[in-house]
Each structure stands twice: as C-alpha cells, then as structure tokens.
Amino acid sequence: QKEVEQNSGPLSVPEGAIASLNCTYSDRGSQSFFWYRQYSGKSPELIMFIYSNGDKEDGRFTAQLNKASQYVSLLIRDSQPSDSATYLCAVNVMNYKLTFGKGTLLTVNP
Amino acid sequence: GAGVSQSPSNKVTEKGKDVELRCDPISGHTALYWYRQRLGQGLEFLIYFQGNSAPDKSGLPSDRFSAERTGESVSTLTIQRTQQEDSAVYLCASSFYRGVNTGELFFGEGSRLTVL
Numbered sequence: 078q079k080e081v082e083q084n085s086g087p088l089s090v091p092e093g094a095i096a097s098l099n100c101t102y103s104d105r106g107s108q109s110f111f112w113y114r115q116y117s118g119k120s121p122e123l124i125m126f127i128y129s130n131g132d133k134e135d136g137r138f139t140a141q142l143n144k145a146s147q148y149v150s151l152l153i154r155d156s157q158p159s160d161s162a163t164y165l166c167a168v169n170v171m172n173y174k175l176t177f178g179k180g181t182l183l184t185v186n187p
Numbered sequence: 188g189a190g191v192s193q194s195p196s197n198k199v200t201e202k203g204k205d206v207e208l209r210c211d212p213i214s215g216h217t218a219l220y221w222y223r224q225r226l227g228q229g230l231e232f233l234i235y236f237q238g239n240s241a242p243d244k245s246g247l248p249s250d251r252f253s254a255e256r257t258g259e260s261v262s263t264l265t266i267q268r269t270q271q272e273d274s275a276v277y278l279c280a281s282s283f284y285r286g287v288n289t290g291e292l293f294f295g296e297g298s299r300l301t302v303l
Contacts, residue, residue, distance in 0.1 A: 111290045120278060120294035121230070165229065169290045173218065173237060174245075179229035 080104060081168050083178035091186050096153040098181050100166030103147070110142055110149045111167040115180065121165055125151060156185045189213070191295035193279050199301045200269055208264045208298045212281030218289060221254055221264050222278045224297075230278065236262060237284055269302045276300075 083100050090096045098112075109128050113121035127133045127140040127149065139152040149168075153160055163180040170176050192211040200206050212219050221233040232246040236256040247253070251270075256262040266273055276299050280292035 109290050120296055121292075122294070123291055126290060167290060173284070173289045174232060174235055174243060175220070175290050175292060176232065177222075177230040 080170060080176045081166055081178040083164075083166050083181050085179055086182040087184050088181055089184045089186060090156050092156060092158060094156050094185075096156045096160065096183055096185070098151040098153075098164050098166075098183065100149045100151075100168075100178055101147055102149070102166075102168045102170075104168070104170045105144075105147065107144075107147075107168045107170050109169040110140070111169075111175070112138075112140060112151045113165040113167060113177075115163045115165060117162070153183075156183075158185045158187050161185050191279055191281050191293055193277075193295035193298050195298055196296060197299050197301075199303065201303050202271060203268055205265065205267045206269055206300060208266075208277050208279075208300070210262045210264070210279030210281075210295060212260070212262070212279070213293055216281035216283055216293070217259050218282045218284045219256055219262050220280045220282075220292065221262070222280065223275045224278060225275045233264070233277075266300075269300075271302050274300055274302045 112125040114124050115121040125140040127142045133140045137154045141150045163182050165180045166178040167175045194209045217238045219236040222230040234254045235243040251267045254264045276297040278297045280294045282292045
C-alpha cells in the first residue's frame, strides 16, 4: 500500500468555484501534514501545513485533517486560473522524512 | 543568495558517464533533502541529511547513487555509470529541523538530467 495517495486528476473547476483536493495516508503515526503547490516546470512551494485534527484556514485555502480516518484535504475557495497547478500532499512519517503523494492536477477554467 | 541554489540547472550526458549535482542550502538550515521527480510523476525521496547525524540513505535506488554533505552546507549527489532511467529532475530542499513538525521545505529550482 502506498504511503500517501492522491487522485491524479485532472480536476477541472470553473473560476469562482470551490476546488476540493483529497489525500489519504497509511501510517497512523504520522504527525504533520503539508500541501505543496507545483506549477508546471517549477519546484514545489509550501502553501499550507496542519498538525491537529480539524480545519485550518489561510485566506482562500482551508486544510482539513481527520487523523482517525487518515485523511487530509485542501479546499480552495473562489478558485482562480492562477490556482491551476499540481497540488502535492506530503506527510511526515518518520519525524523528518517527508513523503509526497503523486499530486493532483487542478485546472481552473476562466 | 537567499534561496536554495542548485547546479547545473541542466545536464545532458551519455549513458555510462558519471554526473555530479550540487546543492547549496539556505544558511542556517540543518536539514537537507534530495528528491527525484520523473516526468509527470511525484517526488521520490532519495536521501536526507540532518546536522552531524548519519544520513538516511534509504531512498537511494542503487549503489550507483551516492551523496555527501559537508557539515551543514553544500551537498553533492553523484550518479555513477548513468542509465537512461536516471533521466529526471533532481530536487534539493532544505529546512529547519523541527522534530515531528519538520516539513516546511524550501526547494531549489532543480537539476534536469537527461541521459542519452
């Protein structure tokens, strides 16, 4: 079983809609969870992190964590064409080794 | 510079040659990672350095791959006898070590390796 799983997409949403990106992980001992955004041809950049169960909001972005279900999600409200990118879920599984999912390609259509 | 610096940005080599990739992390970052990203794929962990601790080499795909780091500064990733399947972007990242919350990685622009 893969350690971090994401739907590869592509996920296509119209401008202004809510984009919902999902991620599951296998290691129950995982402590911290991260969402990275990667534009085509560029390196990943951190956009959100969450350590505790529940929701964490930052501007148009909300990260949601449910450790019992081993599930973490990212919601993007009022999606913009500039949000079009691959979103990588990452999990700290061994206190330092960040394991990434394969990413979900998001396309926001004007 | 303020960010993670990698060189070369692009490397084309012939099968069987050795290549060396360099990473200069952000000053003060004790943790340094190498990842590999094949075209259209996710990030594959290769190796992790933290301060003076023994590196975690568990992600290196074969004994043709090796990496070194001098103290808390520059790291080099060496691939010997390159094969076509080694073609990928090699990403270096650095971070402060925060124990279980370590994960705020700053990535370099990557070194794109093409093996002909």
